[in-house]
Amino acid sequence: MDDALIVALALARVRRAFARYPRRPVLEGCPHCRCPVQVDQHDLFSLTLSLGNTVGDRYDVKSLLPLLLERLVASEELDPAIVIGMLPREHWRTWPHAEQDAVDGYLNTVWRWLLAAYPPQVGSFLDAPTFLNAVAATGEDVGRYLDIWSNTPSSAADRHLADAVNGLHFASRNSSAFDIWLRGDVIRDRLYRAFERDHASSWADDFARAYDLLRI
Structure with missing residues (x-):
């Protein structure tokens, strides 16, 4: 549908x-x-x-x-x-x-x-951050939305992920549940696989940049 x-x-x-x-x-x-x-x-x-x-x-x-x-x-x-x-x-x-x-x-x-x-x-x-920040404003746990993201293995979902990582303020000490999730090894590995899959695309550099940020 x-x-x-x-x-x-x-x-x-x-x-x-x-x-x-x-x-x-x-x-x-x-x-x-x-x-x-x-x-x-x-x-x-x-x-x-x-x-x-x-x-x-x-x-x-x-x-x-x-x-x-x-x-x-x-x-x-x-x-x-x-x-x-x-x-x-x-x-x-x-x-x-x-x-x-x-x-x-x-x-x-x-x-x-x-x-x-x-x-x-x-x-x-x-x-994606705009949506999750709005949900956080309700006082609700964003975990169920992160679970949906984890179980959406598509190029579009991966590009949203790269954007979110590339937009992180890594020097900030006030990390939300979303920030902590983004910094995890699972997300880094997913970005690596996304780069391998889409390496010939115009957006492959976005995956590589996000992956490198998470390696620091």
Whole structure:
């Protein structure tokens, strides 16, 4: 099945899960610092900065979530870490299971779609670190996404891996779980095999550079 269709099905599942929260045309602002906001006349990026905080409440977050998740994969107008970072603030792991499952399904599907093509074609998820940083903003363990990456043996997934390694700040002492995973021997060996497989390609040097960085 086409990846774009799979994402469309995941979004349809999200819309069904949150259909019980109709969108309100006007969201109440904090009585101390914000006026009411007309959703249709408001910039979505600006709205995500305050949604559920100084504008609207958890009901409004849920009502707008299908639209925001759709825009994340259809455009570059939103920041994934801001949108997905709303979830822990709204205690999303206490939501009904159907709602949690729909969000989990969306994230899994988007991640697989991102890894399947190089360069990525997933809207605001510009690269693998952007996606994983957004997931980390939910307070969730990124381990399951790293497992998916480990079990996606394709040239596109390997090129994403090389980019991530080449973008590492090796002098940093504050290593995330993602950084630690990238620095492992398994990843170094995978990059070596990717270089051997694609040695005649224009991107083989990316694999070689990443491999050399991990040898230091």
